[in-house]
Amino acid sequence: MGAVNTTYTFTATDTITSTRMNNIIDETTMTPAAVIGTTLEVVMPAGQMKIRSQGITSNEMGANSVTTTTIVDGAITPAKLSNSDFGDFTVLNGVATIDSSAIGGAIPDGSVTPAKLSQPPTLATLQTATGTSVDFTGIPSWAKRVTVMFNGVSTNGTSSVLIQAGAGSVITTGYLTGSAIITSGTAAVNNTNGFRVYFGSADTAAALRSGSLVLNLIGSNAWVAQGIFALSNDNSISAVAGCIPLSGALDRIRVTTVIGSQNLDAGSINISYE
Numbered sequence: 001m002g003a004v005n006t007t008y009t010f011t012a013t014d015t016i017t018s019t020r021m022n023n024i025i026d027e028t029t030m031t032p033a034a035v036i037g038t039t040l041e042v043v044m045p046a047g048q049m050k051i052r053s054q055g056i057t058s059n060e061m062g063a064n065s066v067t068t069t070t071i072v073d074g075a076i077t078p079a080k081l082s083n084s085d086f087g088d089f090t091v092l093n094g095v096a097t098i099d100s101s102a103i104g105g106a107i108p109d110g111s112v113t114p115a116k117l118s119q120p121p122t123l124a125t126l127q128t129a130t131g132t133s134v135d136f137t138g139i140p141s142w143a144k145r146v147t148v149m150f151n152g153v154s155t156n157g158t159s160s161v162l163i164q165a166g167a168g169s170v171i172t173t174g175y176l177t178g179s180a181i182i183t184s185g186t187a188a189v190n191n192t193n194g195f196r197v198y199f200g201s202a203d204t205a206a207a208l209r210s211g212s213l214v215l216n217l218i219g220s221n222a223w224v225a226q227g228i229f230a231l232s233n234d235n236s237i238s239a240v241a242g243c244i245p246l247s248g249a250l251d252r253i254r255v256t257t258v259i260g261s262q263n264l265d266a267g268s269i270n271i272s273y274e
Contacts, residue, residue, distance in 0.1 A: 003034035121274040129264040133256035141249040143273040153267035159259035162194040167248035177242025208232040
């Protein structure tokens, strides 16, 4: 069977004219016999050729025929790729995540810095220890550890220094804490209104306190703490530990005095969170 249909059949007595020849050329259509393989098909009865649905396969694609400029931006999504296409990545529900087993060898030593992390260890702004209290606010909800640091913190009287936490507002009750002085003798106190940096009789206007208290989130907005502080003018060490349950995410820290009428009057305070 022929691959084309001329739409006209000459008889033995027909005369070949230019009109008849032109009509044969103009009215000729393709027949299904013109198709080899499954790439093309004939549209009947018009006799026109077209590409069959899903007819183009890798067999018809030339090497390097698809380039980045011919692919529409956003046309390829993770759902169109298999896990093997990602190498050290895994696709789950259309989201690509890095294979943890490949991280060690894939990331050069020292190449991941805090600036590259979405939740990096962050140092707040250093504040002078002055007035009735020093507040640090704006601690992000993702923080799981907060460190409070003293450098030569002093008061204008005999009051111990108190560290308090808060969620929306500073919490002044509900603490379960203890503080102890480590010297040649030992004295200890319990506090429910904050984490007390206690030095007993060494808590004087001349006392300069340095050290840190670390608060760790244990779960359900409950924080546990432990800290060590020393005096620059005494051989005493103050150890403090305890916990505070909060009603929400910790977002602030206050440093104040146990005797509210006495003020902080020297040194510097800062916090870090991570």
